[in-house]
Amino acid sequence: MSDTLILTPNINGADDFYADLLAAHEGRDTADSEAFNARLLLVLANHIGDRAILKQALAAAALTKEEDPS
Template structure:
């Protein structure tokens, strides 16, 4: 079983964040949300491990403000 990595694990994380923000430049809320959904699905496909994806969903749900 694979384990979800929750510690910092992105090379040049600031560059990634800048690219993500740039991709959202000029988008309205609906288009920005759609971009996030597409990105999530692309990354989920890349991960490909259902157990890791389930752990990610749980971690994100538990981190969300209620």
């Protein structure tokens, strides 16, 4: 496994995944959607498992659009 966070497009069927994500939020109120997102984040973080990668992801997510180097 790489020790660097992948920030370039890397999702097979990205548009389909996005549609699935939107569908998972259908019918949820704001609080339930936020709780769903938190659970999803923890499930995916557990799958990644590498604290160094997760720290890089936290830093990347904290960047504003103006700060984004990509």
